Amino acid sequence: MTVLNAELTARFAPTGRLRASINVGNPILARLDEAGTAVGVSVDLAFAFAAGLGLPLELRVFKSAGESVAAVLEGQADFGFFAIDPIRGEHLAFTEPYVLIEGCYLVRDDSQLHDNGEVDQVGVRVVVGKGSAYDLHLTRELKAATIIRSPTSPTVVDTFVAESAEVAAGVKQQLEFDAGRLPGLRLLPGRFMEIRQAMGVPHTYGKDAAEQLRQFIERAKACGFIADALGRHGIVGATVAS
Incomplete structure (x- = not known):
């Protein structure tokens, strides 16, 4: 588990819960199962990230990328899973891509x-x-x-x-x-x-928060977590970014 100081914890989870923005409009990363529950690679990553920080997780689920991005920018969620784009980068700090x-x-x-x-x-x-x-x-x-x-x-x-x-x-x-x-x-x-999928957090959360997210993604790629998640959810055609 990654131990955060009280200040960084408060920045990452200002409501006391870590809120993840999930876009089920891209079935490669997330979808709704028969029970209407969000499942997929991004959901697995969100739970793993929250568990590593020792914070409870709340999923904020949206039907489109635009809504998912807006949720983070408007303070409805603390981080999310987005394709890297320079316009989004004006407001979001991205990790390196984890899926292509x-x-x-x-x-x-x-x-x-x-x-x-x-x-x-x-x-x-x-x-x-x-x-x-x-x-x-x-x-x-x-x-x-x-x-x-x-x-x-x-x-x-x-x-x-x-x-x-x-x-x-x-x-x-x-x-x-x-x-x-x-x-x-x-x-x-x-x-x-080529769509480069990454995790993102608002620039306003600070460089320390962005660095925590970046380190998490690098570990998830290196240990095979993302490759295993792709396989577990039956995803073909998407590759783990190097």
Whole structure:
């Protein structure tokens, strides 16, 4: 167990409980089981971190990355699990990444698009999950294509179909799942981005708090905790960051 001084403990858990922001909109990291309970790699990490600090844990569960980030920034949670992004980095101190995930494009079988480099053109509408890492990334990178924002990442493909859009963008595994449940869809080869998932804490919590989080993630990677969690939850396609 990591023993914190009273000042750092108060900063990490100002309410007396360590509050973790969990995004169940990314099934690679967390999801709701049949009982409606959040489970997944990020949940396992949250419990392990709290146990290591000797603090009780409270899960704050959200359906989208945007809501999960906002919860930490607005003081509803003390830390969370987010894709590293420079805009988020203005307010959050990130650990090094612990999991790497591919961001990919999905189109219809009869689409004239066959390469990631063809997506950014006038007349192409790209559906993304509002506030997600790939929303932030594509908002910066796409110059000609139009972005349509779906409420959450899991609803991207349904929005893509409903809007008759040209492209859906998201986590590879989610798009593969949707392509399996809906006929006539295919993924473009390769990826348009590598999503680097990390833990984050507000800069206002101080450098000591950020360093505690960083050390925890490095230990979790080194001892095989994250690899074991990925296997235990049946996650394929995501890799442990070196």
